[in-house]
Amino acid sequence: MKKILVVEDNEDNRRILVYRLRKIGEFEIIEAQNGVEAIEMTERHIPDLIFMDLKMPVMDGWEATKRIRQTDVGSRVAIIALTAQAMAGDEQKALAIGCDDYLAKPVVDPELVRTKLERLLNKYEASEAVLH
Numbered sequence: 617m618k619k620i621l622v623v624e625d626n627e628d629n630r631r632i633l634v635y636r637l638r639k640i641g642e643f644e645i646i647e648a649q650n651g652v653e654a655i656e657m658t659e660r661h662i663p664d665l666i667f668m669d670l671k672m673p674v675m676d677g678w679e680a681t682k683r684i685r686q687t688d689v690g691s692r693v694a695i696i697a698l699t700a701q702a703m704a705g706d707e708q709k710a711l712a713i714g715c716d717d718y719l720a721k722p723v724v725d726p727e728l729v730r731t732k733l734e735r736l737l738n739k740y741e742a743s744e745a746v747l748h
């Protein structure tokens with residue numbers, strides 16, 4: 617079963633996304649509320665994909681993504697940035713720091729989530745197969 621880490625400090629946004637994911641498929645879903653927790657959980661649980669909110673207390677998603685990308689696990693995990701619609705330009709910046717894709721909050725379109733998930737889970741599965 618694919619493991620997905622949802623990193624988001626806002627409880628409502630986190631619940632909405634987890635609810636969507638449960639509708640889309642059978643995933644093991646784990647949650648974190650800031651960048652420090654995200655790094656710890658990534659190392660401990662080795663998720664296949666991370667949804668990363670960018671604006672969070674303690675450590676934001678920008679810093680957490682950069683640090684995760686520097687680790688061994690970080691080269692094998694897909695990261696989708698969760699962006700606020702008001703923050704123009706964050707999408708391109710997120711890609712520039714190592715996110716694979718982005719999704720605007722609130723996440724209301726299940727088909728969009730499904731499409732992005734399928735593409736990225738396949739992409740990283742393929743690169744893993746090359747390594748083995």
Ligand SMILES: [Mg+2]
Binds near residue numbers: 624669670672
């Ligand atoms: Mg936030």
